[in-house]
Amino acid sequence: MFLQFRDIVKAVLKNAIKDAGYAVDKLELEPSPFADLASTICYRIASAYKISPDKAAENIVQNMDYESELFISEVRASGPYINFYASSYFFAATVRSIIEGDLGFNKKTGLVILEHTSANPDGPLHIGHIRNTVIGDTLARILRRAGWEVEVEYYVNDMGRQAAMVVFGLDHFELDRSKKIDHAIADVYINANRLLEREPELKSKVDELIKRNESGDEDVVSRFRQAVTLSLDGARETLARLGVVHDLFVWESDFVRSGDVAQIISEIVACPSIKVFEKEGALMIDLRDAGFDKEFVISRADGTSIYATRDLAYHRFKAERGDRVIDVFGADHKLISSQLSYILEKLGITKPEIVIFEFVSLPEGSMSTREGKFISADELIDEVEARARIEVNQRREDLPDEKRAEIARAVARGAIRFDIVRVAAEKPTVFDWEQALDFEKQGAPYLQYAHARCCSILKRASELGYDLELESIELLKHEQEVALIRMLSKFAYTIEEAAISLKPNMVATYAKNLVESFNIFYRDCPVLNSESRLKGARLALIEATKVILSETLETLGIEPLEEM
Known part of the structure; x- marks a missing residue:
């Protein structure tokens, strides 16, 4: 009911300000410890009309007509503040409405696409992922409760080096099926990294897997899909324990196969307001004019795309479908998310609302999936x-x-x-x-x-x-x-x-x-x-x-x- 009370107060205050002879664009109305709602608009009026804030408050309250509004019991000028007090009728109506099932929400129109968690498929979710998950899922619940239609998405990174390391690992190590499947995947991933440390010449095998996956080699594509699906199956079990469900799993590779990545690279190259150059065979964007010191890589020297470029294609997909697009990212994504937003804006694509979170930890210390040091x-x-x-x-x-x-x-x-x-x-x-x-x-x-x-x-x-x-x-x-x-x-x-x-x-x-x-x-x-x-x-x-x-x-x- 407080939303209705606020709307009534807004209308009453707006009329009183107009009748007092003032013009303002904002009402500066917020809850207050001294009243149900209070306005600090008189500071702005004082500056614009060369009068004291206290006098402006008196003038506005004198022009206040609220006697017919059942939700307002009293309005007072308290120094420079205009204080509004709810009536006993409002309090009684609040209890009745709640019991009768009216909680005071207004239905929204439009679709919110919210992405969260989207962890690399190299092992189980750990506590670092959980903060992303909990923030994202709670936001989805809040938005739905506020009346929005919400689609929660998980962006599946099935083309990166982590996925390739899992596929490489499965070629060399047996999957321990006695373990929860994503924990078994982590063992394979850790062992694969240790193998490369002992025999660095095998790194070319991983690079070859990445190239063959992007080029659409059917056998390699199938192996990547199977490996990543195993990791996702385990992640879904963990998410369910926290009461979290995703509506859609969007695979990164789909944007390569569909040609969307190639298309967005072409548009970047053709965009007159984006500075593209080559560096050692790689295609880059110069973002210094936008205040970024670090260059943005579009594609590698060998012609393969990178995660960030594929992410641009994914964001176009979301922007074309959603009225609001929200990303939940860790603090380590702060730079790349800002760069992505800048490039999307230059391309005329609606940029996302981004929630950046700092990391959560346990007293036990830091975590690294690569080294096998993490608490799942x-x-x-x-x-x-x-x-x-x-x-x-x-x-x-x-x-x-x-x-x-x-x-x-x-x-x-x-x-x-x-x-x-x-x-x-x-x-x-x-x-x-x-x-x-x-x-x-x-x-x-x-x-x-x-x-x-x-x-x-x-x-x-x-x-x-x-x-x-x-x-x-x-x-x-x-x-x-x-x-x-x-x-x-x-x-x-x-x-x-x-x-x-x-x-x-x-x-x-x-x-x-x-x-x-x-x-x-x-x-x-x-x-x-x-x-x-x-x-x-x-x-x-x-x-x-x-x-x-x-x-x-x-x-x-x-x-x-x-x-x-």
Whole structure:
């Protein structure tokens, strides 16, 4: 409902500014700790009209006509700020709307194509990939919740040196089928690299595989496809454990086979605003005028294309189909993604919105698939599940073993996802085992427990014959009741803001704040022991909290458990 409140305030403020004799292009309207919404527009007006910000605020409020707006209770000029306060009608309407299934979203038109994870097919996903996965999947959930149609894609690198090393390795080493298939692929990849270190003259064999794959040699193409598919099968299993599904796997080689790569190279060469030159037989782009020190390679001296050129063809494919194109890349892609965006713009192709994330690590240290030094995502999930199982066993000895295992899996998934997504993408982070599994305050279990508590209260009320009462919602006037409803009202607003800014950590912060507000309400406002009508109103508030908390958790990819 907060989105509707904001729209009403915008209209009222816009008219008041006009009636006061001012003209502005922005309203500078944001949530405030001192009001439900506040505008700082008076600073801009003061500068443009040579008056004090305080006087501008007084003039605007004097011209404010909001008496007919049921959602606004009061408007005040507080120094240079214009503060708007929501009415008791708004708070009651918020609870009713949530329970009736109207969460306040507006349907969007258009398709968002979002690419995430897209790991090299040389072994299992590791914790470095997981941050990409969790950020990408959470963004997809946020965008869908905000009303967009979303297609999630995985770009399969089946033409690079990593894929060639796997194919080369499979020619020399047996695949250990007793292992999870992507872990077995990693063994082959590691052994292949060690073989080349001992016998560097074999590097020409790998180069030959790359050339034959790009030229369309049927036997080699088939071997690449089979090897990469094995690695992808393992990755899909791991992603499923985190609740992640991709809608489309797009193969890099398809853009070579279709001629799209050759076409985009031709267009780059023909583009008058792109400086192309040869260097030792390789085709290059001079990007110094764009502020890039590093040259951009289009094709190698032997005529084979490179990953970045094929990526340009892939981005054209996405731009032609999507109304918004979003890429989730690690910090090591910052330069290449900027170069890609520049070239796409010069070619008249819509450039993507890019989310760059810093890396997540474990206290154990760095990871390298090539050297065999990495902690796989599977190992991380196994470890968190084991630790979660210990916690659940201690807390719920009354439950059957199978149920405890089910809860532990849900707690582990939530713990991993929340600990990763709660930190802004642009900040590096270390995965903290203890904090991630904190049932008291820091981790996802704290959020899941609040949802379980809502379910428990409502179940107990039903057993005692108590019903929630929408007719009594106006009785919810306690400070903590109002604070909780205010938080509930901002769910759709938070989702909208996160969808626009592509900052999934905003939803994680909202989830934590919502649970803290609920816990304070529950501490200060008795539910089952309150008088009849107030009991029904407070049960309605708990039902609304359960609905929004469930929606919030699902948006974060965390299972809203009914018991813990």
